[in-house]
Amino acid sequence: MIVIFVLFLSFSFVFAEEGTLRLLFAGDLMGHVTQISAAKREAKGKGYDYKPVFKYFKPYFSNADLAVVNLEHTLAGEPYSGYPRFSSPDESIFAIKDAGFDIIATANNHSLDGGKRGLERTLSVLDSIELKHFGIYRDTAERESNYPLFIEKNGIKLVFLNYTYGTNMLVEEAPNIVNRIDTTQIIADIRKAKLVFPDFIIAFMHWGAEYENTENKEQRELAAFLASKGVNLIIGSHPHVVQPFDNIPVLGKDSVPVIYSLGNFVSNQRDRYTNGGIIFEVSLQKSTFGGKIGGSKTKVIDYGYVPFWVYRYGKPGKHLFRLLPECKKNAYPCKEYRMKTEDRKAMELFFQDTKKTLKNLPMKKNE
Numbered sequence: 001m002i003v004i005f006v007l008f009l010s011f012s013f014v015f016a017e018e019g020t021l022r023l024l025f026a027g028d029l030m031g032h033v034t035q036i037s038a039a040k041r042e043a044k045g046k047g048y049d050y051k052p053v054f055k056y057f058k059p060y061f062s063n064a065d066l067a068v069v070n071l072e073h074t075l076a077g078e079p080y081s082g083y084p085r086f087s088s089p090d091e092s093i094f095a096i097k098d099a100g101f102d103i104i105a106t107a108n109n110h111s112l113d114g115g116k117r118g119l120e121r122t123l124s125v126l127d128s129i130e131l132k133h134f135g136i137y138r139d140t141a142e143r144e145s146n147y148p149l150f151i152e153k154n155g156i157k158l159v160f161l162n163y164t165y166g167t168n169m170l171v172e173e174a175p176n177i178v179n180r181i182d183t184t185q186i187i188a189d190i191r192k193a194k195l196v197f198p199d200f201i202i203a204f205m206h207w208g209a210e211y212e213n214t215e216n217k218e219q220r221e222l223a224a225f226l227a228s229k230g231v232n233l234i235i236g237s238h239p240h241v242v243q244p245f246d247n248i249p250v251l252g253k254d255s256v257p258v259i260y261s262l263g264n265f266v267s268n269q270r271d272r273y274t275n276g277g278i279i280f281e282v283s284l285q286k287s288t289f290g291g292k293i294g295g296s297k298t299k300v301i302d303y304g305y306v307p308f309w310v311y312r313y314g315k316p317g318k319h320l321f322r323l324l325p326e327c328k329k330n331a332y333p334c335k336e337y338r339m340k341t342e343d344r345k346a347m348e349l350f351f352q353d354t355k356k357t358l359k360n361l362p363m364k365k366n367e
Contacts, residue, residue: 018286018296019155024060024067025204025235025280026101027262028108031073031092033082034268034312038320039091050095053266053321056333057308060279060366061100065153068103068160068204069096069265070237071133075122076114082268084168085113090125097129103151107135107162107179108206108238112170119176135162135204139175147179148193148201156286156298159198161189161231164206165238181207183225190229199286199298203231208239208261213273213357215243215260224248227256233282233300234258241273242354245305245361254299257282259361263354266310266321276309276350281364304362307354309347313337325366326351 036048043049054061061067071093073086081087096104104126112119119136126133134149149160163181172178179185193201203226208219215223215236223234227248236243236259243261250256263277283302289295308323327334329344339347355363 018288020286020301021154021156021158021284022063022065023202023282023284024064025259025262025282026067026069026265027237027277028072028240028267029069029092029096029265030267030269031082031086031088032268034319035092035266035321036080036082036088037317039089041318041320043091048089048091050092051098054095054099054323056325057279057323057366058099060306063367064100064281066103066151066158067101068105068235069101070105070108070204070206070262071096071122072108072110072237074110074114074118075125076118077121086110087114087118093125093131094129097131102132103149103160104131104133105135105160105162105204105206105237106133107164109164109166109168111136111164111178112167112172115170116173116176119172119178134160135164135179137177140177143177148189150193150196150198156284157196157199159193159196159201161186161193161201161203162206163203165208181205181222186226187229190231194230199296200232200284201230202233202235204235204237206238207236208243210239211241211271211274212239213241213243219260223256223258223260227258232256232298235262235280236260237262240264240267240269242276242278242357245358257300257303259305264310266323268312270312270346272346272349273353275346276307276354278305278307278354278358279366280305304364305358306364306366307351308366309350311337311339311343311347313339313343 039048039050073088076087137143151158163179239261242263245259247255259280285301286298311322311324314320
C-alpha cells in the first residue's frame with residue numbers, strides 16, 4: 001500500500017513542457033528636437049520617418065514573441081517640441097510598431113508633458129494602431145477595465161504593471177490617471193492581478209537617479225518589496241544609463257531577476273554612458289504537472305542582454321540616427337559608415353562600460 005502511494009506521488013509531479021515565450025524589453029524612447037529634425041530629413045519632405053533608426057535591429061525585435069518599450073515622450077500633436085516638454089510626431093510610434101514592438105509602457109516623468117490633451121491624445125494614437133499600453137489612463141473606469149494589463153501568449157498568461165516615481169512636478173487633470181509608485185496601491189494592483197491566475201507578473205518601474213551607474217537603496221528596497229509580493233520579473237527605466245542586473249532571492253520560490261535600468265533606447269544624449277542602452281531578453285517556459293494533482297509552473301529558463309550604440313552622424317543641423325550593434329570598422333554594419341575616430345572611440349567605450357556593468361549577465365546576439 002505504501003509502495004503504491006509513493007509511485008502515485010512520483011508520477012503526479014512529472015513536468016511536461018506546455019509553452020515557451022521570448023520577451024524583449026527596451027528602455028527610454030526619447031523625443032529630442034534633433035531626433036524630430038532627423039525624422040523630417042529622412043522623410044524627404046513627406047512628413048516624418050523614424051523607421052531607418054531601427055533598420056539593423058528590426059528583425060531581432062520582430063522575431064520576439066513580445067517586445068516592450070518605455071515611451072518617454074508624448075504624442076500631443078503640433079507644435080512638436082523636445083526637452084523639457086516632449087511632443088513628437090505620431091510617426092515616432094508608427095516606427096516602433098513597424099520595428100516589431102507590441103507593448104508600450106507609458107508611466108514616466110514625462111507622461112504629463114502635454115497636459116490632459118497630450119495624455120489623452122497619446123492614448124488615442126496608441127489605440128488607433130492597436131498597440132497595447134499600460135501606465136496612464138483617461139479616467140478611473142478605463143484603469144479599472146484595463147489595468148493591470150493582461151496578455152496571454154503561447155499559452156502563458158502574463159500580467160504587466162507600470163509605475164513612475166513622479167511627473168516632473170506636473171499634476172494630472174481630473175479624471176486622468178498616471179500610475180505612481182505607491183506601495184499600498186501596488187499591493188492592491190497585485191491582488192487584483194492574481195484574480196486572473198497569471199503565470200507570470202512583470203513590473204516595469206520608472207525609478208532611480210538620473211545618470212547614476214548603480215542602483216540606489218530605494219530601488220533595491222522597492223525591488224525586494226515587489227518580489228516579496230509575487231512579482232516575477234522587474235524591469236527598470238529612467239536613469240538614462242545602464243545599471244546592474246541582480247537576482248532577488250524569495251523564500252521557497254524562484255529568485256526574481258531585476259535589471260535596474262536599461263539605459264536609453266533612442267535619444268540625442270551624447271555623454272558617456274547615455275549614448276546607448278541594452279535590450280533585456282527573457283525566455284519563459286510553462287510546464288504542467290501530470291497526474292491527478294494538476295497544476296503548472298512558469299519559470300525563467302534563459303536571460304541576457306543585447307547592447308547597442310545610438311549613432312548620430314552627419315553634419316551639425318543635418319544629423320541622422322541609427323542603432324548600431326557592436327561591430328568592427330570593416331564589419332557590417334559599421335563598414336556602411338565613414339565613422340569619425342571620436343565616434344568609434346565613443347562607441348567602443350560604451351560597449352566596454354556596459355560589459356563591465358553587466359558582468360554577471362550573459363550577452364546575446366541580436367538575431
